[in-house]
Amino acid sequence: DQQVKQNSPSLSVQEGRISILNCDYTNSMFDYFLWYKKYPAEGPTFLISISSIKDKNEDGRFTVFLNKSAKHLSLHIVPSQPGDSAVYFCAVTPGLGGGTSYGKLTFGQGTILTVHP
Amino acid sequence: EAGVAQSPRYKIIEKRQSVAFWCNPISGHATLYWYQQILGQGPKLLIQFQNNGVVDDSQLPKDRFSAERLKGVDSTLKIQPAKLEDSAVYLCASSSNTFPPLGGYEQYFGPGTRLTVT
Structure with missing residues (x-):
């Protein structure tokens, strides 16, 4: 039972254009949402997050959008750069209301982003 | 600030052998x-x-996997005996106990150990 799905295994984008990565979740108890970036032979690196009380959070070139009614979040990268080429994982957590599951992250399967010069 | 340290980075073993991984979290992070x-x-x-103390080990195959965190700092994860399906990257992460609104739920990952079981 996959609680978090990233339906696009890969995405290819031209440098300077927008990259949009998508993530769907099934459980409305999830309260906090994160995006991680992973380069080969390295651990995942935290990128940006959003709380369920917001629908948008922006940090430089990265913006995360949350649509709670659709149980969908997306990451926009504008403009995309070749150095953004990596695997992107979305992750969800129930937050403090999750009892002993607070802080526990459930990850999607990842999307490979390739940005071409 | 030093990040999460893990060793070894790579390990190749035969099935039925045992292996151990080590992790040192970010200083001051209570959760690993x-x-x-x-x-x-x-x-x-x-x-x-x-x-x-263990908060959640519901997904740990306890017949072959064990983990400990003595003194609340670094931790070891052991597999004994290993199976072919244990081939994977084993990641260690740590986080502070600062939650919203003062902080978030970010976890900080080490580089991982790539295990190959042959």
Whole structure:
């Protein structure tokens, strides 16, 4: 039972254009949402997050959008750069209301982003 | 600030052998996690420690996997005996106990140990 799905295994984008990565979740108890970036032979690196009380959070070139009614979040990268080429994982957590599951992250399967010069 | 340290980075063993991984979290981080990441999948939580106590080990195959965090700092994860399906990257992560609104739920990952079981 996959609680978090990233339906696009890969995405290819031209440098300077927008990259949009998508993530769907099934459980409305999830309260906090994160995006991680992973380069080969390295651990995942935290990128940006959003709380369920917001629908948008922006940090430089990265913006995360949350649509709670659709149980969908997306990451926009504008403009995309070749150095953004990596695997992107979305992750969800129930937050403090999750009892002993607070802080526990459930990850999607990842999307490979390739940005071409 | 030093990041999460893990060793070894790579390990190749034969099935039925044993192996151990070590993790040193970010200084001051009370919560430590071990994840298994199989190729093409996202990280899956194996065990979560709060200081030196286990918070969640529901996904840990306890017949062959064990983990400890003595003194509430560094941790070891052991597999004995290993199976072919244990081939994966084993990631260690840590987090502070600062939650919203003062902080978030970010976890900080080490580089991982790539295990190959032949």
